[in-house]
Amino acid sequence: MRAMRPMPRAVKGLACLLGLWLLAPFVAGMVRLGDADWSGVDRAGLVRAAGVSMASAGVATLLIGLFGIPLGYVLARGRGWWTVWLGGVVQLPLALPPLAGGVLLLFLLGYGGPLGGLGLSEHFGGIVAAEMFVAAPFLIIAARSAFAAVDPVLEDVAATLGHRPGAIFRRVSLPLAWRPILAGLVLAWLRAFGEFGATVMLAYHPYSLPVFTYVAFGEAGLPAMLPVLAPTLLLAGLLMVAGHWLTRPVARGAAPRMAPLPLPATRERAEASPRHLALAIHRDLPGFTLDVTLESRTRRIAILGPSGSGKSMTLRAIAGLEDVAGQVRLDGGDLSPLPPEQRAVAYVPQGYALPAHLTVARQVTFATDCVPERAAAWMGALGLEALSGRYPAELSPGQRQRVALARALSRRRVDLVLLDEPFSALDAPLRARLRREVLAVLRGMEALTVLVTHDPAEALAMAEELVLLDGGRVIRAGPTADVFARPGSELAARLLGAEAIGDGVMLPDGRIDLGQGVGLLVRHPVGEGADLPPTGTRVRWSARPYQIRLAKDGAYPARILWRGTVRDGQRPTRLRLGDAELEILADPSCEADGACRVTIDPGCLQVWPAA
Known part of the structure; x- marks a missing residue:
């Protein structure tokens, strides 16, 4: 198990303060349980109201999930002004006071509204509609964040493996995002279960649990409220525990040690057609x-x-x-x-x-x-x-x-x-x-x-x-x-790893005149030198540092200008070859100094016309 890293004290302190503030009202309610008027509670009405709230919250959450999860995906993957606009619209219910949201729903669904003929006012369907309006943003925002965290390359690879967009959503995107989405559904249910403002405006009857609580408070005051709060807290608590259990991280075993990789079984065969x-x-x-x-x-x-x-x-x-x-x-x-x-x-x-x-x-x-x-x-x-x-x-x-x-x-x-x-x-x-x-x-x-x-x-x-x-x-x-062999330009040569670079002029015999009487032989794999720049052309040439070697019988005279300390089994050495100064990697045992000779494989040289 991974060790827990210590947290900053200030972070822990601030977290504990807010946690205590959120817990304090529940503690205060527990202290007052002794004042509860259990005899005056309308138990049948309380059970009916709890049933209405649970059923309406369940239906609302189901509908929110059915439409909100795709909307979250569209917001996460969409591009353009319309996505920004739609994302803003989704968050509007969070900015409205619940009563204001209920008024807007009345304008739409109440008598005289464009959809008033549906008969949702003072109906169970009205409660569901009100709860969907106020609770949907919790799921949509969670889904958008969850889908945005899924690497799009995973979806791209699935497409190259033959999966169509619908299958990619079902088999890749949704399974990877389901934990945050499930948390969003739990939040949406809790918000719908506790919704009062928009519900009381659109569908006062049948009583939901929050409306029943409000009515009980108006009739008998705080003592009648305490028995009503008990089932509310119990149901909400049970759902939060269930949501925590469903979204908990799943522990898995440690990675196995890497076994030696067996070579693929291959057989000699003729080279396939290009x-x-x-x-x-x-x-x-x-x-x-x-x-x-x-x-x-x-x-x-x-x-x-x-x-x-x-x-x-x-x-x-x-x-x-x-x-x-x-x-x-x-x-x-x-x-x-x-x-x-x-x-x-x-x-x-x-x-x-x-x-x-x-x-x-x-x-x-x-x-x-x-x-x-x-x-x-x-x-x-x-x-x-x-x-x-x-x-x-x-x-x-x-x-x-x-x-x-x-x-x-x-x-x-x-x-x-x-x-x-x-x-x-x-x-x-x-x-x-x-x-x-x-x-x-x-x-x-x-x-x-x-x-x-x-x-x-x-x-x-x-x-x-x-x-x-x-x-x-x-x-x-x-x-x-x-x-x-022929990069064509210095930029291309450097992309190919060229480091030791010098200048020269092409000679008639396929050599490069480096100055001071040094003619560097070039032999490319194709054309026996016919593909080299024309005689008299100024060229640039390069070889990798390890391809220029010090040797007593080397073909070219040179002079060592500086020898560095051994690094990674090689000794950096700077030398002059003709008019060029080159840095090479020499054998660490080499003690040569001053005049020396070097050898360069003529087939490893890169040559291109000077700019």
């Missing part, structure tokens, strides 16, 4: 415009870019979760008119979006077209069988990632696997392991995979083609090795 993805999407937002045009023929694409560049929005547009203009085409078919539930996508968002009320087994089989045998196979392959009865709060981040992946891949048909930074929440060793295992899974599938990441190493390891986004636009796209 898929043809064509994007032409556009969306204008305040301060940001997404404008992505892309055509790719491959099976694994990575979208790389800084935060706020439009990566996740692009992925959501492919899934059908963003309202964008343009087209999304896969293998010639236009997906744009299709809602998310019809696009055959396996979507794994950031955070994994696992509804808290579903066990692992129910999470994995949540898709409408889930194949039970396939779900069981993925649970076995990803080491989830022992966790099938656990809830998301009882899982580690790595286990949640596996659940989200198994859920996405258990569908009968998957044409697109969409992964939005699926490993970002994991520590480095687990991230590397799951990356290898997920890649093994994806290689055995016919689906097209689109991975969103901000990690160049992840993109290089998992993707055949790479798309660089910045400011909502594609700044470079192509085969992954080609993009890494």
Whole structure:
């Protein structure tokens, strides 16, 4: 059990003062019980009034729930001026004195009113109508807050798993919001049960319990009031206890230790045919415009870019979760008119979006077209069988990632696997392991995979083609090795992790003149140097710090300018290579100083024309 954190004394003091003030009237009433006139109580009338109040409050609460829960959802998810206006209207009854609310109801439902023909005045239905008017805001406000606290991504993922809006509301939104909604229903019942002002104006007869109490006070004073208060307090107290019991937190067991993950069973097979993805999407937002045009023929694409560049929005547009203009085409078919539930996508968002009320087994089989045998196979392959009865709060981040992946891949048909930074929440060793295992899974599938990441190493390891986004636009796209070798601009190079950057001029033999007689050899995977900028072009070049190594037989003369302290098993070292000053990571045992030689793999260099 989690230890209770100490609370500030001032907070405890203020809380206790208000609690005492709320308790004091009840204590004062208990003290005066000896003055009660039990003999003069109209017991039959009291029982009838209690029955009227309980029944009317029950009917009113039922109707409030039937209409108020959907209204709370609309207020939580709606956008625009009309939502603000409607939210204000909902709260108006709270601002009115109850008698004023009763007068307004008389104008509407009384004799001569537009709905006076319904005959609700001086009728049980009038009591229900009055109680609904004053009590509905308590449920609606609670429902709106509860639905607003439900992560919309959970609903989005449910849509990609084939669920229609009505099913998403019933199976995701409502189960996650039910505890606060139940508390709102309890508050609405209590408010309806104790309603007097609006009721006495609209429906004085039949007597409800508050009206009966008022009449008893007018006839016999305080001694006749005390016996009437007893059943009122008893009923209200019983309901509050029941509501507290129903909304209490449910204790669950602790999360199990993470077992070693068995590798998915894979077999060697011929590489599947590439898929043809064509994007032409556009969306204008305040301060940001997404404008992505892309055509790719491959099976694994990575979208790389800084935060706020439009990566996740692009992925959501492919899934059908963003309202964008343009087209999304896969293998010639236009997906744009299709809602998310019809696009055959396996979507794994950031955070994994696992509804808290579903066990692992129910999470994995949540898709409408889930194949039970396939779900069981993925649970076995990803080491989830022992966790099938656990809830998301009882899982580690790595286990949640596996659940989200198994859920996405258990569908009968998957044409697109969409992964939005699926490993970002994991520590480095687990991230590397799951990356290898997920890649093994994806290689055995016919689906097209689109991975969103901000990690160049992840993109290089998992993707055949790479798309660089910045400011909502594609700044470079192509085969992954080609993009890494020829970023096309310094911005693209830095997105790809370039740190050691220098200048030079292209020489006829495919070298870069760095000055001081140093000619840096460049050899790219394609074209034997024919794809390099023309001779005489000023270029920028880069290599990662660990790719420039000190070696006695190195190809290039250099000079060490500074050596730092060992950090993470490497020694930061600054050196001059030609006219360039570069910071590299050297072996901690290296004691070289002054003149030295370095080696650089010509295939790892990135080259682009200088601005």
